[in-house]
Amino acid sequence: MKSFGTILKFELANYFKSKSYVISTLLICLVCVVIMFVPRFIKNDKSAKDDKEVAESAESKDGEVTYMALYDAEGFVDMELLQGYFYGVEFKVCDSADAVKKLVESEEAEAGYVINGITDYDYYVFNREMFDENTELFTEFMSMSVKMQYCEENGLDKDEFLALEYIPINVNENVLGKDSMSNYFYCYILIILVFMLIVMYGTTIATGVTNEKSNRSIEILVTSTSSTALLFGKVFAGAIATVFQVGLIGGSLLGSYQFNKSYWAIDIGQFLNIPANVVVAFAIFGIGGFLFYAFMYGALGALVSKIEDLNKSAGTAQMLVMIVYFITLIQLSNIDGVAMKVCSYLPFSSYSAMFARVAMGHVEIWEIAISAIILYASVAVMGIIGGKIFRASTLRYGNPIKLSAALKGLKKSE
């Protein structure tokens, strides 16, 4: 226990003295703070220029006009109604479908419409944007045109119809359980965060182990203390350094947001307003998952003697983390499905699956407790197995040792 404390302190000091750790932490914190301050600077700048902009807005309006092409052989389109749907768009009326195509191809028109009938039209666009809403808007307009035509043919009052069509409905949403829609955002972010931390720090731990093997300091270390204490010290130091870094980054993000809250047009707080039970679940399962994989990475690092061989060895853990990551993200839309339920009990995947179920799905407290017990028991088992692999592999140099051979060796030695 005493040597574990010594190793933990030494390894932690390595992190806190490491230039890459300190610089990357400070840099990310700085970027977070700068981002949170951006609206404050923009707003100050904006208010100073407000009057000027109002005066200039009318003049600049002409310059912002978007052109679209239209060919309506039968004259179905009510141009006044169409203009109401496409604000700031000027329609160039063409005499043929080819003319519409040409205007679009030459990019003189952003898009083009060829009306084939009152319920049928062709849409032309040169490069379609990711969020192109033109067809949606034009279809809505066409639909309204049909309704207007019906009113006209049947002698109905168009204004009365329009008033009924757009009657405002007041909705008060009251979510009594979990709101998956609003929880989705932070759940998604936190799953990515744990995934990144596991891969990043797991690789750092494995690299540290391989480095000690490669520079042969392991020779003197394993004779000075137990290999289990060495591995546990490294893993726990990695976990503490991670929590510290994430805390610092999160703190700088939230702190600077609080300071600049009034300048933000959108309320980011609604996304960051994570319920306490979700935070606790994230802490329990995130840390458990981190430790589980960190031990795995540590043991895998001991299987190779050269840094260039590490990718081959650590690939096993990497692959496992990736698979869990994709399954969890894909299954977020089916949070109470069988796949998610199974994943939430497996120690490889419960760190993200159970956390996601707590945040977005329906889960009983006993399920959380069982999953947490399985996870932490697995962490202990992984720690012991990892320590044994570490011990058996650290003094074996040369070609990388296969994981299967290392496990077989353990079985024999027992």
Add this chain to the structure above:
Amino acid sequence: MELKLTNIKKSFEDKEILHGINFSVKSGRALGLLGRNGAGKTTTIRIIMDVFRANEGEVTLDGEKFVPQSSQIGYLPEERGLYPKKTVTEQMVYLAMLRGKNKKDAIESTKKWLKKLDVIEYETRKLDTLSKGNQQKVQLAATLVGEPQIVILDEPFSGLDPVNAQILKDVIRELIAEGRIVIFSSHQMSYVEEFCEDIAIIDHGDVVLSGNLDEIKTEYGKGRRIVCANNLTLEELKSVCESKLSDMVTVHDVSKHYVILNVKDGINQWQLLDAFKENNVDIKTFGAYEPALNDIFVAKVGEEEAEEEKKNEDEEQPKKKGLFGRKK
């Protein structure tokens, strides 16, 4: 204190590496652990340190099963390695604390050994900024910083110049004089002869020779004489011995200065001197032969090698005979 290895066997992946190692070493004495590369020395050392577990046999200290505490053993591995980017003091204090010292004692012990090994001026320097020789001395200081009772040194002199080697020799002598157990593994036989009272030669996973070095030398020199003449070259002298004195001696070897003879049973030195005189050999030097450890090592390991080859040949012979037999 007596550290004793009894019938130690060790296998890796179904291949037996050690076939039953036996030797012992007492406090205040140094044991030279010798063997060719791959003979099993490092595996034996790792079993003593409990890094590897023996499949059979046991290591005892004063008759009790030896479960080494980190403070008990100091190991200088052949493959040197410390943290290249850490300062000398930082890593030595860390290692001392891992071996059970508190921070204050760890710092004191660090300073003591750095001073003794004449590298105190580099205490705040990063290891990779030091010369190879100084890194070597820091490595030895790191071995001793926990004040171990059992010190295992694997090739401690490699890479050291004569001045630094002398500093190291003094430290090793001091360790022995303080009553620590020193196990000294090296291919440099002259150093082993200088420090070790006992030796154990390991070959192919077996101890092929062990015991007190002086006794081994006497035993190996028994029945052998060295001779050189004023009126003959060494080759002429060898020729005389082989042609005219073959009923009394055989030529064992010709060294740089002497012809080394195996004297046949029942022949005493006076009879031999008379025989030389009768054959007109004007004797310059005649005396008992004390073999160098290197000669003993080469003879013993070579002997084993020859036996091994013979054994292999014998195993292959029946197969060949069988084949020919069938053909006939």
